[in-house]
Amino acid sequence: MYATARALQAFRPTLRMMRPVPKEEQAAHTITQRLRRLRQIPAELLPLGVVVGFALFAAGYSIVRHFVVDSNIRLRRQNRAAEHAAEAKHE
Numbered sequence: 001m002y003a004t005a006r007a008l009q010a011f012r013p014t015l016r017m018m019r020p021v022p023k024e025e026q027a028a029h030t031i032t033q034r035l036r037r038l039r040q041i042p043a044e045l046l047p048l049g050v051v052v053g054f055a056l057f058a059a060g061y062s063i064v065r066h067f068v069v070d071s072n073i074r075l076r077r078q079n080r081a082a083e084h085a086a087e088a089k090h091e
Contacts, residue, residue: 067073077083
């Protein structure tokens with residue numbers, strides 16, 4: 001009898017499966033509902049967010065300024081005919 005009870009136990013739902021489905025954290029559907037969820041962010045993380053945001057802004061500004069101001073950067077290949085001639089000479 002113990003063996004049959006043990007075999008039937010595999011077909012019973014577990015306690016975890018019998019519980020109701022938990023509500024999703026990302027169930028907000030509108031922008032205002034998502035903005036209300038920002039209040040749940042701990043206050044200690046706000047300065048960290050400001051610092052990381054400023055660092056990302058500064059890095060973006062720096063790289064864009066570097067590409068615009070620096071005239072020595074080669075953004076595309078130049079003098080492709082000379083490259084083809086040099087490759088043909090080596091073969």
